[in-house]
Amino acid sequence: MIEFAHPYAFFLLPLPLAVYVLVPPHQERVSALRFPFFRRLADAAGQAPKAGSVIFKRTTLQNLAALSIWGLLITALAAPERVGEPIIQEKAARDVMLAIDISGSMDQVDFVSQDGERTQRLDAVKRVVGDFISDRNGDRIALIVFGAKAFVQAPFTEDLASVRALLEQTEVGMAGPHTVLGDAIGLSIKTFQASQIEDRLLILLSDGADTGSRMTPVNAAAIAAKEGIEIISIGVGDPEGTGDQRLDERTLKSISNAAGGTYYFAGDENGLAEIYARIDAQKPREVETRSFRPREPLSHLLLALAALIGIGTLALLHTRKPRRRAA
Known part of the structure; x- marks a missing residue:
């Protein structure tokens, strides 16, 4: 049987959604120079101009990995324990x-x-x-x-x-x-x-x-x-x-x-x-x-699993070409 020593930690699960809805994205204005003859400079330099500011689009894999890691971290914070049979x-x-x-x-x-x-x-x-x-x-x-x-x-x-x-x-x-x-x-x-x-x-x-x-x-x-x-x-x-x-x-x-x-x-x-x-x-x-139940903590297993998911996701992203969208 599994029990949680701090079940109130699960109230933190919707925190990322609350941040996404309530906190606006970070935007910052910076100074820039505009060259009316920029394309001529690029041609003279033999370079092909590319898009300026880009935002990488999150993949389904990234979203699933982020949700899984967050859920595992919160569950580990709740301190799950495997409870054994009563010992008298x-x-x-x-x-x-x-x-x-x-x-x-x-x-x-x-x-x-x-x-x-x-x-x-x-x-x-x-x-x-x-x-x-x-x-x-x-x-x-x-x-x-x-x-x-x-x-x-x-x-x-x-x-x-x-x-x-x-x-x-x-x-x-x-x-x-x-x-x-x-x-x-x-x-x-x-x-x-x-x-x-x-x-x-x-x-x-x-x-x-x-x-x-x-x-x-x-x-x-x-x-x-x-x-x-x-x-x-x-x-x-x-x-x-x-x-x-x-x-x-x-x-x-x-x-x-x-x-x-x-x-x-x-x-x-x-x-x-x-x-x-x-x-x-x-x-x-x-x-x-006196009666007590032996308890075996399981948080370390969840943290290890979260780390494996994070490392595995990074490895897959490095082997795939990221999708981008203009800012």
């Missing part, structure tokens, strides 16, 4: 950060899998969270893992397959044996600061208690709330445990309360899958849809 782009409208605890306690084989068998906590988490990542097409996902330190495993991206692959590669103890909930939240805040998207969600999963963060988890959550980050916390450990093995539900609840989120506890893999399904339903995927 979807852009993520929400950033989702996944913070996963991979401290030493995640190595416990006390989590009941969906098959009814006992499995390692982290293995169950990777299966459930991996499915959650794959189903979030339309969101940008980032992954943070933490133990004694917190690390960005994957920055915000729409390449969900890569995020899931990086999650699968995580192992217990990669980030140290302890749990730094506050530092994980702090690193999440820093990562979110590079994002231009206002809808921000942090899903924090842990099975232990904070054991040495530079900032308390609740204070970090309060800062996150000021940055517009909602925190959903999930506990997967043993609330009745001791030391580093005890799930600190009180702190996880306080984190979610401070950042406008919710706390969930999962006792087995089925429960964990239900929690992520509930989060998926409460926070559906959001995308911004």
